[in-house]
Amino acid sequence: MSITTTPAWKALQEHHDELKAAHLRELFEADPTRGETFCAEGAGLYLDYSKNRVTAQTLELLCDLARAAGVEERRDAMLAGQKINVTEDRAVLHTALRQPQGAAVAVDGHNVVPEVHEVLGRMSAFAEEVRAGRWLGHTGKPLKNIVNIGIGGSDLGPVMAYEALKFYAQRDLTVRFVSNVDGTDLVEKTRDLRAEETLFIVSSKTFTTQETMANARSARAWLLAALRDEAAVARHFVAVSTNAREVAAFGIDTANMFGFWDWVGGRYSLDSAIGLSLMIAVGPAPFRELLAGFHDMDEHFRTAPLERNLPALLALLGVWYNNFFGAQTHAVLPYDQYLAYFPAYLQQLDMESNGKSVTLGGQVVDYQTGPVVWGQPGTNGQHAFYQLIHQGTKLIPCDFIAFCQTLNPLPQPGGASHHDLLMANVFAQTEALAFGKTHAQVLAEGVAPDLAPHRVFEGNRPTNTLLADRLTPHTLGALIALYEHKVFVQGAIWGINSFDQWGVELGKVLASRIVPELGEAEPELGHDSSTNALIRRYRARR
Numbered sequence: 316m317s318i319t320t321t322p323a324w325k326a327l328q329e330h331h332d333e334l335k336a337a338h339l340r341e342l343f344e345a346d347p348t349r350g351e352t353f354c355a356e357g358a359g360l361y362l363d364y365s366k367n368r369v370t371a372q373t374l375e376l377l378c379d380l381a382r383a384a385g386v387e388e389r390r391d392a393m394l395a396g397q398k399i400n401v402t403e404d405r406a407v408l409h410t411a412l413r414q415p416q417g418a419a420v421a422v423d424g425h426n427v428v429p430e431v432h433e434v435l436g437r438m439s440a441f442a443e444e445v446r447a448g449r450w451l452g453h454t455g456k457p458l459k460n461i462v463n464i465g466i467g468g469s470d471l472g473p474v475m476a477y478e479a480l481k482f483y484a485q486r487d488l489t490v491r492f493v494s495n496v497d498g499t500d501l502v503e504k505t506r507d508l509r510a511e512e513t514l515f516i517v518s519s520k521t522f523t524t525q526e527t528m529a530n531a532r533s534a535r536a537w538l539l540a541a542l543r544d545e546a547a548v549a550r551h552f553v554a555v556s557t558n559a560r561e562v563a564a565f566g567i568d569t570a571n572m573f574g575f576w577d578w579v580g581g582r583y584s585l586d587s588a589i590g591l592s593l594m595i596a597v598g599p600a601p602f603r604e605l606l607a608g609f610h611d612m613d614e615h616f617r618t619a620p621l622e623r624n625l626p627a628l629l630a631l632l633g634v635w636y637n638n639f640f641g642a643q644t645h646a647v648l649p650y651d652q653y654l655a656y657f658p659a660y661l662q663q664l665d666m667e668s669n670g671k672s673v674t675l676g677g678q679v680v681d682y683q684t685g686p687v688v689w690g691q692p693g694t695n696g697q698h699a700f701y702q703l704i705h706q707g708t709k710l711i712p713c714d715f716i717a718f719c720q721t722l723n724p725l726p727q728p729g730g731a732s733h734h735d736l737l738m739a740n741v742f743a744q745t746e747a748l749a750f751g752k753t754h755a756q757v758l759a760e761g762v763a764p765d766l767a768p769h770r771v772f773e774g775n776r777p778t779n780t781l782l783a784d785r786l787t788p789h790t791l792g793a794l795i796a797l798y799e800h801k802v803f804v805q806g807a808i809w810g811i812n813s814f815d816q817w818g819v820e821l822g823k824v825l826a827s828r829i830v831p832e833l834g835e836a837e838p839e840l841g842h843d844s845s846t847n848a849l850i851r852r853y854r855a856r857r
Protein backbone atom coordinates (compact mmCIF):
# COMPACT_ATOMS: atom_id res chain seq x y z
CA MET A 316 0.00 0.00 0.00
CA SER A 317 1.40 3.41 -0.97
CA ILE A 318 2.13 5.81 1.88
CA THR A 319 0.01 8.37 -0.01
CA THR A 320 -3.13 6.33 0.64
CA THR A 321 -2.76 6.40 4.44
CA PRO A 322 -5.03 8.60 6.57
CA ALA A 323 -1.89 10.32 7.91
CA TRP A 324 -0.83 11.41 4.41
CA LYS A 325 -4.35 12.53 3.53
CA ALA A 326 -4.60 14.54 6.74
CA LEU A 327 -1.35 16.29 5.82
CA GLN A 328 -2.68 17.04 2.35
CA GLU A 329 -5.78 18.69 3.78
CA HIS A 330 -3.69 20.54 6.32
CA HIS A 331 -1.37 21.74 3.55
CA ASP A 332 -4.36 23.17 1.67
CA GLU A 333 -5.24 25.20 4.76
CA LEU A 334 -1.72 26.29 5.62
CA LYS A 335 0.03 26.78 2.31
CA ALA A 336 -0.91 30.46 1.99
CA ALA A 337 0.06 31.34 5.57
CA HIS A 338 3.10 33.58 5.87
CA LEU A 339 5.79 33.15 8.49
CA ARG A 340 5.08 36.77 9.45
CA GLU A 341 1.56 35.71 10.47
CA LEU A 342 2.74 32.56 12.23
CA PHE A 343 5.19 34.58 14.33
CA GLU A 344 2.53 37.23 15.05
CA ALA A 345 0.07 34.56 16.16
CA ASP A 346 2.63 32.97 18.46
CA PRO A 347 5.31 35.42 19.59
CA THR A 348 7.11 32.74 21.63
CA ARG A 349 7.51 30.45 18.64
CA GLY A 350 11.26 31.05 18.49
CA GLU A 351 11.62 29.55 21.97
CA THR A 352 9.25 26.62 21.54
CA PHE A 353 9.86 25.34 18.03
CA CYS A 354 13.31 24.10 18.92
CA ALA A 355 14.94 20.89 20.14
CA GLU A 356 18.30 19.78 21.47
CA GLY A 357 20.35 16.61 21.41
CA ALA A 358 23.98 15.42 21.52
CA GLY A 359 25.21 19.01 21.85
CA LEU A 360 23.25 20.36 18.86
CA TYR A 361 20.48 22.94 19.10
CA LEU A 362 17.89 23.08 16.34
CA ASP A 363 15.67 26.11 15.79
CA TYR A 364 12.96 25.08 13.35
CA SER A 365 10.59 27.94 14.13
CA LYS A 366 11.20 29.59 10.74
CA ASN A 367 9.38 26.76 8.98
CA ARG A 368 5.92 26.96 7.48
CA VAL A 369 4.45 24.75 10.16
CA THR A 370 2.20 24.96 13.18
CA ALA A 371 2.05 22.67 16.20
CA GLN A 372 -0.64 20.77 14.32
CA THR A 373 1.65 20.27 11.30
CA LEU A 374 4.24 18.71 13.59
CA GLU A 375 1.65 16.40 15.12
CA LEU A 376 0.46 15.29 11.69
CA LEU A 377 4.01 14.75 10.45
CA CYS A 378 4.79 12.62 13.51
CA ASP A 379 1.60 10.65 12.81
CA LEU A 380 2.93 10.05 9.30
CA ALA A 381 6.23 8.77 10.69
CA ARG A 382 4.32 6.40 12.96
CA ALA A 383 2.09 5.25 10.10
CA ALA A 384 5.21 4.52 8.05
CA GLY A 385 6.66 2.46 10.90
CA VAL A 386 9.75 4.65 11.27
CA GLU A 387 10.37 3.69 14.88
CA GLU A 388 10.03 -0.05 14.18
CA ARG A 389 12.40 0.22 11.21
CA ARG A 390 14.87 2.21 13.31
CA ASP A 391 14.81 -0.47 15.99
CA ALA A 392 15.25 -3.19 13.36
CA MET A 393 18.29 -1.38 11.94
CA LEU A 394 19.86 -0.88 15.36
CA ALA A 395 19.26 -4.54 16.23
CA GLY A 396 21.20 -5.74 13.20
CA GLN A 397 18.27 -7.03 11.16
CA LYS A 398 18.93 -7.33 7.42
CA ILE A 399 16.93 -4.28 6.40
CA ASN A 400 19.00 -3.82 3.22
CA VAL A 401 16.86 -6.41 1.49
CA THR A 402 18.21 -6.05 -2.04
CA GLU A 403 21.69 -7.00 -0.82
CA ASP A 404 20.53 -9.15 2.09
CA ARG A 405 22.64 -7.16 4.54
CA ALA A 406 22.36 -5.64 7.97
CA VAL A 407 22.86 -1.88 8.20
CA LEU A 408 25.01 -1.33 11.22
CA HIS A 409 27.15 1.76 10.92
CA THR A 410 25.83 2.51 14.42
CA ALA A 411 27.78 -0.54 15.71
CA LEU A 412 31.01 1.20 14.64
CA ARG A 413 30.54 3.76 17.39
CA GLN A 414 29.28 1.53 20.16
CA PRO A 415 31.44 1.71 23.28
CA GLN A 416 33.59 -1.23 24.26
CA GLY A 417 31.54 -3.86 26.07
CA ALA A 418 28.33 -3.17 24.13
CA ALA A 419 26.74 -5.99 22.14
CA VAL A 420 25.20 -5.83 18.67
CA ALA A 421 24.60 -9.09 16.89
CA VAL A 422 24.63 -9.89 13.17
CA ASP A 423 23.46 -13.46 12.51
CA GLY A 424 23.81 -14.13 16.24
CA HIS A 425 27.42 -12.92 16.34
CA ASN A 426 28.42 -9.90 18.47
CA VAL A 427 30.33 -7.55 16.15
CA VAL A 428 31.41 -4.92 18.71
CA PRO A 429 34.59 -6.73 19.85
CA GLU A 430 35.84 -6.88 16.21
CA VAL A 431 35.08 -3.20 15.77
CA HIS A 432 37.28 -2.40 18.77
CA GLU A 433 39.97 -4.80 17.67
CA VAL A 434 40.29 -2.91 14.36
CA LEU A 435 40.14 0.44 16.16
CA GLY A 436 43.00 -0.75 18.36
CA ARG A 437 45.11 -1.74 15.34
CA MET A 438 44.33 1.54 13.60
CA SER A 439 45.31 3.48 16.73
CA ALA A 440 48.63 1.65 17.07
CA PHE A 441 49.45 2.24 13.40
CA ALA A 442 48.36 5.89 13.55
CA GLU A 443 50.57 6.48 16.59
CA GLU A 444 53.55 4.90 14.82
CA VAL A 445 53.12 7.16 11.80
CA ARG A 446 52.44 10.31 13.87
CA ALA A 447 55.51 9.71 16.01
CA GLY A 448 57.72 9.13 12.96
CA ARG A 449 58.35 5.53 13.98
CA TRP A 450 56.81 3.95 10.87
CA LEU A 451 59.76 4.20 8.54
CA GLY A 452 59.74 4.05 4.78
CA HIS A 453 61.89 1.83 2.59
CA THR A 454 64.91 4.15 2.87
CA GLY A 455 64.56 4.53 6.64
CA LYS A 456 62.84 7.92 6.57
CA PRO A 457 59.67 8.65 8.59
CA LEU A 458 56.55 8.96 6.43
CA LYS A 459 55.12 12.44 6.74
CA ASN A 460 52.92 12.54 3.61
CA ILE A 461 49.68 10.61 3.89
CA VAL A 462 47.76 10.09 0.64
CA ASN A 463 44.35 8.44 0.82
CA ILE A 464 43.27 6.87 -2.46
CA GLY A 465 39.56 6.12 -2.63
CA ILE A 466 36.32 7.42 -4.13
CA GLY A 467 32.71 7.95 -3.03
CA GLY A 468 32.33 6.88 0.57
CA SER A 469 35.98 5.88 0.67
CA ASP A 470 36.95 9.48 -0.03
CA LEU A 471 34.19 11.96 0.76
CA GLY A 472 33.91 11.06 4.46
CA PRO A 473 37.66 11.15 5.17
CA VAL A 474 38.30 14.33 3.16
CA MET A 475 35.28 16.12 4.62
CA ALA A 476 36.19 15.16 8.19
CA TYR A 477 39.89 15.91 7.68
CA GLU A 478 39.02 19.40 6.46
CA ALA A 479 36.46 19.82 9.25
CA LEU A 480 38.96 18.81 11.95
CA LYS A 481 42.08 20.36 10.46
CA PHE A 482 42.33 22.58 13.52
CA TYR A 483 43.13 19.43 15.54
CA ALA A 484 45.51 17.91 12.98
CA GLN A 485 49.22 17.31 13.42
CA ARG A 486 50.48 20.04 11.13
CA ASP A 487 53.83 18.51 10.20
CA LEU A 488 51.93 15.81 8.31
CA THR A 489 50.77 16.51 4.77
CA VAL A 490 47.43 14.79 4.15
CA ARG A 491 46.00 14.51 0.64
CA PHE A 492 43.04 12.74 -0.96
CA VAL A 493 43.11 11.34 -4.48
CA SER A 494 39.79 10.20 -5.89
CA ASN A 495 39.22 11.17 -9.53
CA VAL A 496 40.34 8.76 -12.24
CA ASP A 497 41.43 11.89 -14.11
CA GLY A 498 45.21 11.56 -13.87
CA THR A 499 45.43 15.23 -12.98
CA ASP A 500 44.23 14.43 -9.48
CA LEU A 501 47.09 12.03 -8.69
CA VAL A 502 49.69 14.09 -10.54
CA GLU A 503 48.82 17.34 -8.81
CA LYS A 504 48.50 15.75 -5.36
CA THR A 505 51.90 14.05 -5.57
CA ARG A 506 54.00 16.49 -7.63
CA ASP A 507 55.58 18.16 -4.57
CA LEU A 508 55.90 14.98 -2.47
CA ARG A 509 59.03 12.85 -1.99
CA ALA A 510 58.29 9.17 -2.55
CA GLU A 511 60.54 8.04 0.32
CA GLU A 512 58.38 10.05 2.75
CA THR A 513 54.96 9.10 1.35
CA LEU A 514 52.40 6.62 2.65
CA PHE A 515 49.49 5.60 0.43
CA ILE A 516 46.31 4.34 2.05
CA VAL A 517 44.27 2.51 -0.58
CA SER A 518 40.70 2.71 0.71
CA SER A 519 38.09 0.66 -1.05
CA LYS A 520 35.40 -1.51 0.42
CA THR A 521 35.39 -3.79 -2.61
CA PHE A 522 38.98 -3.19 -3.78
CA THR A 523 37.70 -3.46 -7.34
CA THR A 524 36.54 0.11 -7.99
CA GLN A 525 37.97 1.18 -11.34
CA GLU A 526 39.04 4.68 -10.33
CA THR A 527 40.67 3.63 -7.08
CA MET A 528 42.53 0.68 -8.57
CA ALA A 529 43.82 2.82 -11.46
CA ASN A 530 45.04 5.47 -9.01
CA ALA A 531 46.57 2.84 -6.72
CA ARG A 532 48.46 1.21 -9.61
CA SER A 533 49.76 4.57 -10.83
CA ALA A 534 50.74 5.55 -7.29
CA ARG A 535 52.70 2.31 -7.00
CA ALA A 536 54.43 3.03 -10.32
CA TRP A 537 55.25 6.58 -9.09
CA LEU A 538 56.74 5.16 -5.90
CA LEU A 539 58.73 2.45 -7.65
CA ALA A 540 60.06 4.90 -10.24
CA ALA A 541 61.71 6.71 -7.34
CA LEU A 542 62.62 3.84 -4.99
CA ARG A 543 63.35 1.15 -7.61
CA ASP A 544 62.58 -1.80 -5.35
CA GLU A 545 59.31 -3.81 -5.22
CA ALA A 546 59.95 -4.40 -1.51
CA ALA A 547 59.19 -0.68 -0.93
CA VAL A 548 55.46 -1.34 -1.48
CA ALA A 549 55.15 -3.09 1.88
CA ARG A 550 56.32 0.01 3.81
CA HIS A 551 54.56 2.62 1.67
CA PHE A 552 51.17 1.05 1.00
CA VAL A 553 48.45 -0.01 3.40
CA ALA A 554 44.90 -0.98 2.54
CA VAL A 555 41.45 -0.44 4.03
CA SER A 556 39.01 -2.94 2.63
CA THR A 557 36.62 -5.83 3.19
CA ASN A 558 38.35 -7.80 0.40
CA ALA A 559 41.58 -9.43 1.67
CA ARG A 560 41.96 -11.51 -1.52
CA GLU A 561 42.11 -8.47 -3.82
CA VAL A 562 44.33 -6.58 -1.37
CA ALA A 563 46.85 -9.44 -1.48
CA ALA A 564 46.54 -9.69 -5.28
CA PHE A 565 47.46 -5.99 -5.51
CA GLY A 566 50.65 -6.73 -3.57
CA ILE A 567 49.79 -5.22 -0.21
CA ASP A 568 50.70 -7.36 2.78
CA THR A 569 47.39 -8.24 4.49
CA ALA A 570 49.18 -7.61 7.80
CA ASN A 571 48.92 -3.97 6.69
CA MET A 572 45.23 -4.21 5.88
CA PHE A 573 42.54 -2.72 8.09
CA GLY A 574 39.23 -4.46 7.63
CA PHE A 575 35.58 -3.66 7.90
CA TRP A 576 32.37 -5.48 7.14
CA ASP A 577 29.64 -5.79 4.53
CA TRP A 578 27.14 -4.29 6.99
CA VAL A 579 28.90 -0.92 6.66
CA GLY A 580 27.67 0.97 3.59
CA GLY A 581 30.30 2.98 1.69
CA ARG A 582 28.68 6.33 2.45
CA TYR A 583 28.34 5.36 6.11
CA SER A 584 31.93 4.18 6.50
CA LEU A 585 33.89 7.22 7.74
CA ASP A 586 33.80 5.85 11.27
CA SER A 587 35.20 2.47 10.19
CA ALA A 588 38.82 1.88 9.14
CA ILE A 589 37.98 4.09 6.15
CA GLY A 590 38.73 6.92 8.60
CA LEU A 591 42.38 5.82 8.95
CA SER A 592 43.79 8.88 7.15
CA LEU A 593 41.73 11.10 9.46
CA MET A 594 42.90 9.19 12.52
CA ILE A 595 46.53 9.62 11.48
CA ALA A 596 45.95 13.34 10.95
CA VAL A 597 44.15 14.11 14.23
CA GLY A 598 45.22 11.21 16.43
CA PRO A 599 43.35 8.28 17.98
CA ALA A 600 41.90 10.21 20.94
CA PRO A 601 40.09 12.86 18.84
CA PHE A 602 38.95 10.06 16.50
CA ARG A 603 37.35 8.32 19.49
CA GLU A 604 35.74 11.63 20.50
CA LEU A 605 34.28 11.77 17.00
CA LEU A 606 32.86 8.26 17.50
CA ALA A 607 31.44 9.33 20.87
CA GLY A 608 29.67 12.22 19.14
CA PHE A 609 28.17 9.82 16.60
CA HIS A 610 27.09 7.52 19.42
CA ASP A 611 25.46 10.33 21.41
CA MET A 612 23.35 11.22 18.39
CA ASP A 613 22.55 7.52 17.83
CA GLU A 614 21.28 7.36 21.40
CA HIS A 615 19.27 10.54 20.98
CA PHE A 616 17.77 9.11 17.78
CA ARG A 617 16.98 5.82 19.52
CA THR A 618 15.39 7.31 22.64
CA ALA A 619 13.95 10.78 22.01
CA PRO A 620 10.25 10.94 21.14
CA LEU A 621 9.66 11.87 17.50
CA GLU A 622 8.40 15.31 18.51
CA ARG A 623 11.80 16.17 20.01
CA ASN A 624 13.98 13.90 17.91
CA LEU A 625 16.39 15.99 15.83
CA PRO A 626 16.88 13.57 12.91
CA ALA A 627 13.13 12.88 12.79
CA LEU A 628 12.28 16.58 12.85
CA LEU A 629 14.71 17.44 10.04
CA ALA A 630 13.41 14.49 8.03
CA LEU A 631 9.74 15.33 8.55
CA LEU A 632 10.22 18.99 7.67
CA GLY A 633 12.01 17.82 4.53
CA VAL A 634 9.09 15.55 3.65
CA TRP A 635 6.69 18.45 4.25
CA TYR A 636 8.38 20.64 1.62
CA ASN A 637 9.34 17.82 -0.75
CA ASN A 638 6.02 16.03 -0.89
CA PHE A 639 3.47 18.70 -0.07
CA PHE A 640 5.00 22.00 -1.27
CA GLY A 641 6.76 20.40 -4.26
CA ALA A 642 10.25 21.64 -3.32
CA GLN A 643 12.84 19.93 -5.51
CA THR A 644 16.03 20.79 -3.69
CA HIS A 645 17.45 21.29 -0.22
CA ALA A 646 20.37 23.60 0.55
CA VAL A 647 22.86 22.98 3.34
CA LEU A 648 24.76 26.11 4.29
CA PRO A 649 27.51 25.69 6.87
CA TYR A 650 28.77 28.97 8.30
CA ASP A 651 32.18 27.56 9.05
CA GLN A 652 35.03 27.38 6.60
CA TYR A 653 36.14 24.05 8.06
CA LEU A 654 32.86 22.53 6.86
CA ALA A 655 33.54 23.41 3.24
CA TYR A 656 33.20 19.78 2.13
CA PHE A 657 30.13 19.04 4.22
CA PRO A 658 27.58 19.71 1.43
CA ALA A 659 29.53 17.48 -0.98
CA TYR A 660 29.63 14.75 1.65
CA LEU A 661 25.88 15.08 2.23
CA GLN A 662 25.25 14.82 -1.49
CA GLN A 663 26.46 11.23 -1.50
CA LEU A 664 24.90 10.43 1.87
CA ASP A 665 21.47 11.71 0.86
CA MET A 666 21.29 11.36 -2.90
CA GLU A 667 22.92 7.92 -3.18
CA SER A 668 20.70 6.73 -0.32
CA ASN A 669 17.35 8.19 -1.28
CA GLY A 670 17.68 8.69 -5.03
CA LYS A 671 15.30 5.76 -5.60
CA SER A 672 12.01 5.37 -7.42
CA VAL A 673 10.82 1.94 -6.38
CA THR A 674 9.66 0.84 -2.96
CA LEU A 675 11.20 -1.96 -0.91
CA GLY A 676 8.59 -4.22 -2.49
CA GLY A 677 9.62 -3.18 -6.04
CA GLN A 678 6.62 -0.96 -6.83
CA VAL A 679 7.26 2.27 -8.75
CA VAL A 680 6.51 5.15 -6.37
CA ASP A 681 3.76 7.64 -7.14
CA TYR A 682 5.31 10.40 -5.01
CA GLN A 683 8.59 12.28 -4.78
CA THR A 684 11.58 10.77 -2.97
CA GLY A 685 15.04 12.24 -2.25
CA PRO A 686 15.70 15.90 -3.05
CA VAL A 687 18.68 17.43 -4.81
CA VAL A 688 21.06 18.38 -2.00
CA TRP A 689 23.52 21.21 -2.51
CA GLY A 690 25.24 24.11 -0.83
CA GLN A 691 28.49 25.73 0.11
CA PRO A 692 29.80 27.62 3.09
CA GLY A 693 28.44 31.01 4.02
CA THR A 694 29.15 33.80 3.50
CA ASN A 695 30.50 32.93 0.03
CA GLY A 696 27.18 31.44 -1.04
CA GLN A 697 25.48 34.75 -0.20
CA HIS A 698 27.43 36.36 -3.03
CA ALA A 699 26.64 33.56 -5.46
CA PHE A 700 23.27 31.83 -5.32
CA TYR A 701 21.33 33.35 -2.41
CA GLN A 702 19.71 35.85 -4.79
CA LEU A 703 17.70 32.97 -6.23
CA ILE A 704 16.74 31.69 -2.79
CA HIS A 705 15.52 35.16 -1.76
CA GLN A 706 13.79 36.37 -4.90
CA GLY A 707 13.66 33.48 -7.37
CA THR A 708 10.58 31.45 -8.25
CA LYS A 709 11.68 28.24 -6.51
CA LEU A 710 11.06 27.21 -2.94
CA ILE A 711 14.39 26.12 -1.46
CA PRO A 712 14.34 25.00 2.17
CA CYS A 713 17.74 25.58 3.78
CA ASP A 714 19.70 24.31 6.77
CA PHE A 715 22.01 26.89 8.31
CA ILE A 716 24.78 25.37 10.46
CA ALA A 717 26.82 27.57 12.79
CA PHE A 718 28.92 27.56 15.95
CA CYS A 719 28.77 29.94 18.90
CA GLN A 720 32.55 29.85 19.38
CA THR A 721 35.09 30.07 16.61
CA LEU A 722 38.28 28.03 16.58
CA ASN A 723 40.14 30.99 15.12
CA PRO A 724 39.20 34.17 16.98
CA LEU A 725 40.18 37.13 14.86
CA PRO A 726 39.35 40.46 16.41
CA GLN A 727 39.38 43.51 14.19
CA PRO A 728 40.93 46.63 15.60
CA GLY A 729 38.02 49.00 16.24
CA GLY A 730 35.39 46.71 14.73
CA ALA A 731 33.35 43.56 15.20
CA SER A 732 35.30 40.29 15.26
CA HIS A 733 35.29 38.07 12.19
CA HIS A 734 33.12 35.60 14.06
CA ASP A 735 30.56 38.23 15.05
CA LEU A 736 30.42 39.32 11.42
CA LEU A 737 29.92 35.72 10.32
CA MET A 738 27.20 35.04 12.87
CA ALA A 739 25.44 38.34 12.12
CA ASN A 740 25.10 37.03 8.57
CA VAL A 741 23.58 33.73 9.74
CA PHE A 742 20.95 35.49 11.79
CA ALA A 743 20.31 38.12 9.12
CA GLN A 744 19.85 35.59 6.33
CA THR A 745 17.31 33.43 8.12
CA GLU A 746 15.47 36.56 9.25
CA ALA A 747 15.39 37.99 5.73
CA LEU A 748 14.33 34.67 4.22
CA ALA A 749 11.48 34.27 6.69
CA PHE A 750 10.10 37.77 6.91
CA GLY A 751 11.23 39.46 3.72
CA LYS A 752 10.28 43.05 2.97
CA THR A 753 6.84 44.12 1.79
CA HIS A 754 5.97 46.51 -1.01
CA ALA A 755 4.72 49.00 1.57
CA GLN A 756 8.00 48.83 3.47
CA VAL A 757 9.95 49.39 0.28
CA LEU A 758 7.85 52.46 -0.63
CA ALA A 759 8.17 53.77 2.92
CA GLU A 760 11.93 53.71 2.44
CA GLY A 761 11.47 56.21 -0.39
CA VAL A 762 12.08 53.83 -3.29
CA ALA A 763 10.46 55.03 -6.53
CA PRO A 764 7.24 53.10 -7.30
CA ASP A 765 8.59 51.72 -10.58
CA LEU A 766 11.62 50.26 -8.80
CA ALA A 767 9.71 49.01 -5.77
CA PRO A 768 8.77 45.56 -7.20
CA HIS A 769 12.46 44.80 -7.67
CA ARG A 770 13.16 45.56 -4.04
CA VAL A 771 10.35 43.47 -2.56
CA PHE A 772 11.34 40.30 -0.71
CA GLU A 773 8.39 37.98 -0.48
CA GLY A 774 9.92 36.11 2.48
CA ASN A 775 8.22 32.91 3.71
CA ARG A 776 11.35 30.95 2.74
CA PRO A 777 11.77 28.18 5.30
CA THR A 778 15.02 27.57 7.18
CA ASN A 779 16.38 25.44 9.98
CA THR A 780 19.21 26.76 12.11
CA LEU A 781 21.55 24.27 13.76
CA LEU A 782 23.73 25.83 16.43
CA ALA A 783 26.47 24.08 18.35
CA ASP A 784 28.92 25.58 20.80
CA ARG A 785 32.11 24.71 18.99
CA LEU A 786 33.33 22.57 16.11
CA THR A 787 34.95 19.68 17.98
CA PRO A 788 35.37 16.04 16.91
CA HIS A 789 32.37 15.24 19.13
CA THR A 790 30.20 17.90 17.50
CA LEU A 791 31.19 16.73 14.03
CA GLY A 792 30.28 13.12 14.88
CA ALA A 793 26.88 14.23 16.20
CA LEU A 794 26.28 16.38 13.12
CA ILE A 795 27.09 13.58 10.67
CA ALA A 796 24.94 11.07 12.58
CA LEU A 797 22.12 13.63 12.60
CA TYR A 798 22.07 13.67 8.81
CA GLU A 799 22.58 9.90 8.52
CA HIS A 800 19.45 9.35 10.58
CA LYS A 801 17.55 12.12 8.83
CA VAL A 802 18.16 10.28 5.56
CA PHE A 803 17.11 7.03 7.23
CA VAL A 804 13.79 8.48 8.46
CA GLN A 805 12.97 9.92 5.06
CA GLY A 806 13.79 6.60 3.37
CA ALA A 807 11.53 4.82 5.85
CA ILE A 808 8.65 7.21 5.14
CA TRP A 809 9.06 6.81 1.40
CA GLY A 810 9.30 3.03 1.84
CA ILE A 811 12.52 2.78 -0.19
CA ASN A 812 15.81 1.02 0.42
CA SER A 813 18.26 3.76 1.45
CA PHE A 814 21.14 1.30 1.59
CA ASP A 815 21.75 0.03 -1.92
CA GLN A 816 22.97 2.01 -4.95
CA TRP A 817 22.18 0.03 -8.08
CA GLY A 818 21.80 3.32 -9.95
CA VAL A 819 25.56 3.75 -10.19
CA GLU A 820 26.09 0.31 -11.71
CA LEU A 821 24.95 0.77 -15.32
CA GLY A 822 27.43 3.57 -16.01
CA LYS A 823 30.23 1.46 -14.50
CA VAL A 824 29.37 -1.53 -16.71
CA LEU A 825 29.12 0.55 -19.87
CA ALA A 826 32.42 2.31 -19.12
CA SER A 827 34.23 -0.99 -18.75
CA ARG A 828 32.75 -2.06 -22.10
CA ILE A 829 33.99 1.14 -23.77
CA VAL A 830 37.53 1.04 -22.33
CA PRO A 831 38.79 -1.60 -24.84
CA GLU A 832 37.15 0.36 -27.68
CA LEU A 833 39.52 3.22 -26.90
CA GLY A 834 42.58 0.97 -27.34
CA GLU A 835 44.95 0.90 -30.33
CA ALA A 836 42.99 -1.47 -32.58
CA GLU A 837 40.15 0.08 -34.59
CA PRO A 838 36.99 -1.20 -32.85
CA GLU A 839 33.68 -2.15 -34.32
CA LEU A 840 31.31 0.18 -32.57
CA GLY A 841 27.84 -1.05 -31.79
CA HIS A 842 26.45 1.82 -29.72
CA ASP A 843 23.83 4.36 -30.69
CA SER A 844 24.86 6.92 -33.35
CA SER A 845 25.67 9.61 -30.78
CA THR A 846 27.96 7.44 -28.66
CA ASN A 847 29.62 5.97 -31.77
CA ALA A 848 30.31 9.44 -33.20
CA LEU A 849 31.71 10.73 -29.92
CA ILE A 850 34.05 7.76 -29.57
CA ARG A 851 35.25 8.17 -33.18
CA ARG A 852 35.87 11.89 -32.71
CA TYR A 853 37.82 11.22 -29.51
CA ARG A 854 39.92 8.51 -31.18
CA ALA A 855 40.70 10.79 -34.11
CA ARG A 856 41.69 13.83 -32.09
CA ARG A 857 43.26 12.55 -28.86
Ligand code: F6P
Pocket residue numbers: 466467468469518519520521522523524527581582667816819
Ligand atom coordinates in the same frame (compact mmCIF):
# COMPACT_ATOMS: atom_id res chain seq x y z
O1 F6P B 1 29.43 5.18 -5.99
C1 F6P B 1 29.21 3.84 -5.82
C2 F6P B 1 30.01 3.26 -4.71
O2 F6P B 1 29.75 1.91 -4.64
C3 F6P B 1 29.76 3.95 -3.37
O3 F6P B 1 28.65 3.50 -2.72
C4 F6P B 1 31.04 3.70 -2.67
O4 F6P B 1 31.18 4.56 -1.58
C5 F6P B 1 32.04 3.95 -3.78
O5 F6P B 1 31.41 3.42 -4.93
C6 F6P B 1 33.40 3.37 -3.58
O6 F6P B 1 33.37 1.98 -3.43
P1 F6P B 1 34.60 1.19 -2.86
O7 F6P B 1 34.84 1.64 -1.45
O8 F6P B 1 34.21 -0.25 -2.93
O9 F6P B 1 35.80 1.49 -3.71
